[in-house]
Amino acid sequence: MEAGKIDEAKTExxxxxxxxGRQLEAGAAETTIAYKLRLAQILAFRAFEERLAERGRAPRYLGLLAIIRNHPGQPQSRLAEAVALRRSSLVTILDILTREGLTERRPAPGDRRSNGVWLTEQGEQMVEELLAESQHHDAILTAGNTAEEIKTTLRVLDRVIANLRASQGA
Amino acid sequence: MEAGKIDEAKTExxxxxxxxGRQLEAGAAETTIAYKLRLAQILAFRAFEERLAERGRAPRYLGLLAIIRNHPGQPQSRLAEAVALRRSSLVTILDILTREGLTERRPAPGDRRSNGVWLTEQGEQMVEELLAESQHHDAILTAGNTAEEIKTTLRVLDRVIANLRASQGA
DNA sequence: CTTGAACTGTTCGATGTCGAACAATACGGT
DNA sequence: ACCGTATTGTTCGACATCGAACAGTTCAAG
Known part of the structure; x- marks a missing residue:
């Protein structure tokens, strides 16, 4: 795999x-999805959180909350896997969300080790509001792209995620 | 902007x-780029770092190192902006990279406030090796997608980054 | 020249995530 | 019925990043 020669006589x-005015480029790394993925994610996450700072920590964990809404009563370990965080991290997060009155832990009926996680009434409402905000936010993010391009990107990202999950689970 | 009704009579x-076997889905949030972006980035970053753990902290900061290679002598503040991190964070990072012998701070000739950042010989070599690794890693990530789809995704991500940078700088 | 605003790198306390450990519980094989 | 292995939630110390503050420096306006 001979990398293209990009020598520029870079002696000191x-x-x-x-x-x-322009941003610094990363050269060869620019052509990589992982690089742009990281940049875009940091900026997108930061922007979303800043815009909704007054709503507590729910915006940061909207993904998690949305999953809980769609799959109420799931154990913490499965939720952690779903949002690509560690079991131990989710403990603190759920402590916070529970303290803010958005989520609830109930003992699982069949298994005395695990808790089922649920949204409270307030949590349901918060998720609904934030999801609307997130649609708006995404529209801003993706401005200048066609619907077709966006659809393609979503499909590619899905495959990327699947690939990574497969190689990690092994 | 009336959000589509997705009521499912979710009473308890x-x-x-x-x-x-399958992963938990996030429902409405699934259709958003920001959500998948985050998931993919976390998994990709983690996988890359784990695979190259024996090379110190260079893999984590490959993006930064690549930028320094392409733009030697730039001040820290510009580098921070380029990788979407804060000025204060870059201090620690450069301390580490310098301690590992990959980067170097030299006083800027025109401005006594700022340092120019450079790669050492060892840093140059490390970047070259890691860039090759990152190409390989990206190939794994994007398996199952056509070259055209990947190109489109890169273009979309570029616009996303540009949009976010524009709205943030304001 | 002087002065005030802006910028640069830095320090420091706060917060988020991680990995390794642990006790309690579940479960499969014998 | 028993034992070893897995799994679940949790705690704890390590580390990364952040925001706010700061001193040193630059620079433009008067």
Missing amino acids: EADDGSDP | EADDGSDP
Whole structure:
């Protein structure tokens, strides 16, 4: 796999800040999905959280809350896996969300080890509001792209996630 | 913007774990780019870092290192902006990378406040190796997608990043 | 020249996530 | 019925990132 030669005789010359308005590029790394994925995610997450800062920590954990809404009563370990966080991390998160009155732990009927996690009435309402916000937020994110391009991107991301889950579970 | 009604008469019935092998879905949030973006990024980043754990912290900061290679001598503040991290965070990161012998701070000639950041010889080599690894990693990530789909995704992500940078800088 | 605003790198306390450990519980094989 | 292994939620210490503050420096306006 011979990487294309990108030699530029880079002997000790600084990049003077010509073209001052633009962002610095990462060269070869730019062509990689993982790189742009990270950049986009950090910025998107930060923007969403900042815009809804007054609503407590629910915006940060909207993904989790949405899953709980769609699958009430699931044990914590399955929820952690679903949002790609660790079991131990979810403990604190659920403590917070429960303290804010959005979620609830109930002992699982069949298994005395595990808790089922549920949304409270207030949690249901919060999720509904935040989901509307997230649609709006996504519209801003993806401005300038066609519906077809967005659909393709969603499909690609789905496959990426599936690939990673497969290789990790092994 | 009337959100489509997705009522399912969800009165207090638990989601029994039918279809046990599959992942839990997030319902309406699934259609949003931000959600999948986050999931994919977490998994991709984690996988990449785990696979290259023996190489110190360089894999985590490969994006930064690649930027430094392409733009040697830039001040820390510009680098921070390029990788979407905060100025204060970059201090620790550069401390680490410098301690590992990959980067170097040199006083900027024109401005006594700022440092120019450079790669050491060892840093150059590390970046080259890791970039090759990252190409391989990306190939695994994106398996099952056509070259056209990937190209479209990269283009969409570029626009997403640009949109977020524009709305944030304001 | 002087002065005030803006910028640079830095420190420090707060918060989020992780991995490794642990006790309690479930379960399969013999 | 018993034992070893898995699984679940949890705690705890390590580390990463953040935001707010700060001193040193630059620079433009007067």
